[in-house]
Amino acid sequence: MKTRQLIIGNKNYSSWSLRPWLAMSVAGIAFEEVLIPLDQPDTKEKILNYSPAGKVPILIDGDLTVWESLAILEYLAEAYPGAGLWPDDPVQRAEARSVSAEMHAGFGALRDHYPMNVRKRIAGRASTPAVDKDIARITEIWRQCLEASQGPFLFGTFTAADAMFAPVVSRFETYGIEVDDICRAYMDDVLTIPVLEKWYAAGEAEPWILEHDEVE
The missing domain is CATH 1.20.1050.10 (Glutathione S-transferase Yfyf (Class Pi); Chain A, domain 2)
Structure with a gap:
């Protein structure tokens, strides 16, 4: 089984990274955290190893790559319907x-x-x-x-x-x-x-x- 990974930026600054990280953590969806410090000489190169968009956050779930916070949340809501990421009503x-x-x-x-x-x-x-x-x-x-x-x-x-x-x-x-x-x-x-x-x-x-x- 392949490891589910969430690629994020600095926890002090990266608001977009926080969004899926928090949702997955509260919902109990297991993942491996990969933190890439932002604004470093090799930041872009490291992020591009995961997504051609060149930005965090990025979710790697098996063979699937999902980038951009809201898209990740929507994917998670569909993949894990019992997690309660959207209201039932x-x-x-x-x-x-x-x-x-x-x-x-x-x-x-x-x-x-x-x-x-x-x-x-x-x-x-x-x-x-x-x-x-x-x-x-x-x-x-x-x-x-x-x-x-x-x-x-x-x-x-x-x-x-x-x-x-x-x-x-x-x-x-x-x-x-x-x-x-x-x-x-x-x-x-x-x-x-x-x-x-x-x-x-x-x-x-x-x-x-x-x-x-x-x-x-």
Whole structure:
């Protein structure tokens, strides 16, 4: 039997890597982790050994290669239907896919201004109107989902939608973004997922520094 591998970047910085890693870890889908440090002289060459797209994350499952976070989550949901990566209810499943796709395609201002950095706590960094708009929409999504599901996660139990928003939770925590009580409770529930705490601990211990993500 061939080993299932997930190729990821630095745990301190790689928000896209976190998404499938967290989903697989919470769902109990076994995999071998292969970490390729980003922005090193040989990074591109190493990643190209796994995928011609040249980016992480990459899932290798037997003879199949799946790259790109949301595609990996969709594949896993189909390959492991008992893992609960999408809600069972078709309406909730459509909503979960919608908010996940919105996360995947949008919120560029937030991502650029507040890069993921689990080692840092930088409360009070000045925002921008575009970032404020992203934050308002994200918290609106969270409130609507949580009010409908009653939590603790967006659709009750942990799903791929929570995996997609986990790096945003990390960013909000790093930069001290103020949110309402409903969103704060959700953030706390995500941040205390045991496997996510392990990811953060590993990220904090990494030796690599990416200057462009070390904002003040």
